[in-house]
Amino acid sequence: MERKLEALQEEALEKIASARDLAELEQLQVEFLGKNGKVTGVLRGMGRLDPEERPKVGKKANQVKEIIEKELEARLQILKADQEKQRLQEEAIDITLPGKPLQGGRIHPMQLIIEQLEDMFLRMGFSIEEGPDVETDYYNFEALNIPENHPARDMQDTFYVEGGLLLRTHTSPVQVRTMEKQTPPIRMITSGKCYRVDELDATHSPVFHQLEGLVIDRGITFSHLKGVLIAVTREIFGAGREVRFRPSYFPFTEPSAEVDVSCFKCQGQGCSLCSRTGWLEILGAGMVNPRVLEMSGIDAERFTGFAFGMGLDRMAMYKYEIEDIRHLWDNDLRFLKQF
Ligand code: FA5
Numbered sequence: 001m002e003r004k005l006e007a008l009q010e011e012a013l014e015k016i017a018s019a020r021d022l023a024e025l026e027q028l029q030v031e032f033l034g035k036n037g038k039v040t041g042v043l044r045g046m047g048r049l050d051p052e053e054r055p056k057v058g059k060k061a062n063q064v065k066e067i068i069e070k071e072l073e074a075r076l077q078i079l080k081a082d083q084e085k086q087r088l089q090e091e092a093i094d095i096t097l098p099g100k101p102l103q104g105g106r107i108h109p110m111q112l113i114i115e116q117l118e119d120m121f122l123r124m125g126f127s128i129e130e131g132p133d134v135e136t137d138y139y140n141f142e143a144l145n146i147p148e149n150h151p152a153r154d155m156q157d158t159f160y161v162e163g164g165l166l167l168r169t170h171t172s173p174v175q176v177r178t179m180e181k182q183t184p185p186i187r188m189i190t191s192g193k194c195y196r197v198d199e200l201d202a203t204h205s206p207v208f209h210q211l212e213g214l215v216i217d218r219g220i221t222f223s224h225l226k227g228v229l230i231a232v233t234r235e236i237f238g239a240g241r242e243v244r245f246r247p248s249y250f251p252f253t254e255p256s257a258e259v260d261v262s263c264f265k266c267q268g269q270g271c272s273l274c275s276r277t278g279w280l281e282i283l284g285a286g287m288v289n290p291r292v293l294e295m296s297g298i299d300a301e302r303f304t305g306f307a308f309g310m311g312l313d314r315m316a317m318y319k320y321e322i323e324d325i326r327h328l329w330d331n332d333l334r335f336l337k338q339f
Contacts, residue, residue, distance in 0.1 A: 001042065001049065001053070001057045001060075002056070002057060002060050004042065005039070005042055005057070005060050005061055005064045006064070008032065008038050008039055008042070008064060009064045009067055009068065012028065012032045012038075012039075012068045012071070013067075013068070013071055015028050015031075016028055016068070016071045016072060016075045017071075017075070019075055019079070020079075021079060021083075022076070022079055022080070022083075025072060025075055025076055025079065028072065029072055032068050033065060033068060033069065033072075039061060039064055039065050039068065042057075042061055043058070043061050043065075046058060046061075106336055106337060106338075106339050107339060108328075108336065108339070109316045109319075109320050109322070109328065109339050110209060110312065110313065110316055110328055112316070112339060113236070113312055113315050113316045113319060114191055114209075114211070114312060116235075116236065117189075117191070117211055117232065117236070117310075117312075117315075118189070118191070120231075120232055120235055121189045121213065121232075124187070124228070125187055126187045126188055126189045126213065126215075127187065127188050127189075128188070128189055128190065129174055129177070129178050129188045129189070129190045130174070130190060130192070131168075131171070131173055131174035131177050131190060131192070132168075133167060133168055133192065133193055133195070134161060134165050134166070134167060134168075135165065135166055135167070135168040135173050136164070136165060136166075137164065137166065139168075139173035139176050139177060140158075140166055140168050140169060140170075140172075140173050141153060143173070143176040143292065143295050143296065144172055144173070144175075144176065144251065144252040144292060145251040145252050145289050145291050145292050145295075146251045146252070150251060157169075157196055157197035157198065158195075158196070158197065159195050159196075159197060159206075167194075167195035168194055168195065169194060169195065169196050170194050170210055170212075170309055171190055171191065171192060171194060171210040171211070171212035171309055172212060172252060172307070172309060174188075174190040174212055175188075175212060175214045175252075175288075175292075175307055176292070176295075176296050178190075178214060179214075179216070179293070179296035179297070179298055180296050180297060183298075184216045184217055184218075184298060184303045184305075185215075185216065185217040185218075186214060186215065186216040186217070186305070187214075187215050187217075188213070188214050189211060189212065189213045189214075190211070190212050191209060191210065191211040191212070191312065192209065192210070193207055193208070193209055194207070194208055194209065194210050195207055196208075200326070201325075202273070202323065202324045202325060202326075203273075203314065203317075203325055204325065205313060205325050205326070205328075205329065207329075208311060208312070208313045208325075209311075209312035209313055210309050210310060210311060210312060211309075211310045211312055212307070212308070212309050212310075213228075213307060213308045213309075213310075214288070214305060214306075214307045215228070215305055215306055215307075216288065216293070216298065216303050216304070216305030217303065217304075217305070218302060218303060218304075219304070220287075220303075220304045220305050220306060221287075221304070222255065222287055222306070224306060225285060225286075225287070225306035225308070226245065228306075229243075229245075229259055229283070229285060229308060230243060233259065233261060233282070236315060236319055237261055237318065237319060241261050241262055241264070242261065242262040242268065243259060243260070243261055243262075244259070244260050244279065245257045245258075245259055246258050246259070246260060248284060248286075250284055250286055251289070252286075252288065252289050252292045252307070253284075253285065253286025253287055253288060253289055253306075253307060254286060254287060254289045255286055255287060256284065256285070256286035257284075257285050257286055258281055258283065258284050258285070259281070259282055259283045259284075259285060259308075260279035260280055260281050260282065261279070261280055261282055261318055262278060262279060262280075263277075263278050263279060263280050264280075264318055264321045265321070265323065266278065273323060280314065280318050281311075281314070282310060282311055282314050282315055282318065283308055283309060283310040283311060284308065284309050285306065285307065285308035285309070286306065286307065286308075287304065287305070287306050288304070288305040288306065288307050293305065313325050313328055316328060320339070
């Protein structure tokens with residue numbers, strides 16, 4: 001019996017020493033020490049031994065069991081360490097290799113101009129308001145003194161959507177929404193997309209951006225309007241670029257004006273970009289028509305105001321000397337990386 005145990009020990013140690021992985025080791029544990037294992041079998045057969053033999057064999061069997069257990073544990077540690085080493089080797093990173101260059105994003109010129117203008121108007125005490133892109137006929141036209149069949153509706157060819165709604169043709173409806181909500185003094189700006197059935201060309205896009213401004217208080221005059229717009233255009237375009245006010249017509253302002261800056265391409269000499277005029281139009285403005293004030297619940301006897309609507313795409317084009325509005329929408333990285 002004792003010799004059998006020794007033989008089992010020898011066999012187990014040999015097999016343990018040559019076990020190549022954890023699964024093999026687990027199998028050996030079952031083979032020798034499991035419930036039906038070889039060593040366990042010997043211990044079970046002790047009942048058939050002479051009583052004086054039993055303690056000796058029992059002791060030997062326990063020794064063999066302990067030795068096998070110890071060897072299993074030692075081999076387990078070695079195999080685990082080998083496995084870890086192999087994993088580290090497989091996952092090794094060569095830290096001397098050069099990294100991939102990070103592609104930094106740039107701010108879109110449209111966003112640059114919006115941020116610069118918002119910053120300027122906030123410094124002058126204006127608030128920033130918002131309005132919906134999908135508007136009602138009332139806010140886009142009616143409340144701005146553009147009744148049905150008014151020729152001014154043709155100036156802003158409109159995209160209509162279901163339910164009698166439309167895509168706003170300008171940001172002026174936000175003026176009306178603000179006048180309805182706030183009481184004078186009002187100093188607000190708003191910016192966002194506008195939509196018109198306009199043919200796409202170098203200076204027109206069916207979707208474009210405007211920044212609207214409105215000031216209402218006692219004693220507001222056209223001089224205030226000029227002062228604000230000259231300050232803003234100077235800061236955006238620099239003192240070197242000329243700015244001019246030209247009489248114009250909008251049903252919601254009286255008197256009305258349009259503002260042009262001198263053409264960056266021909267320095268005011270006249271070229272194809274400025275239709276040989278030397279000037280580029282950037283915005284419409286004027287003193288708010290008293291009818292518009294009254295329709296929005298503001299007493300036109302006590303208060304006057306001015307408003308303006310800047311074409312932001314055009315402002316960005318003329319500031320950054322971009323000759324075609326489509327560059328602002330194409331998202332060509334070669335173009336965008338310049339800002
Ligand atoms: C208006 O939209 C008026 N609501 C502006 C206004 C506001 C006047 C408040 C008085 C008081 P107009 O249609 O001229 O006006 O457009 C204003 C500016 O938007 C233009 O000067 C131009 O810079 C820009 N714009 C108009 N249509 C387009 C277009 N299709 N693509 C790009 N920019 C455009």
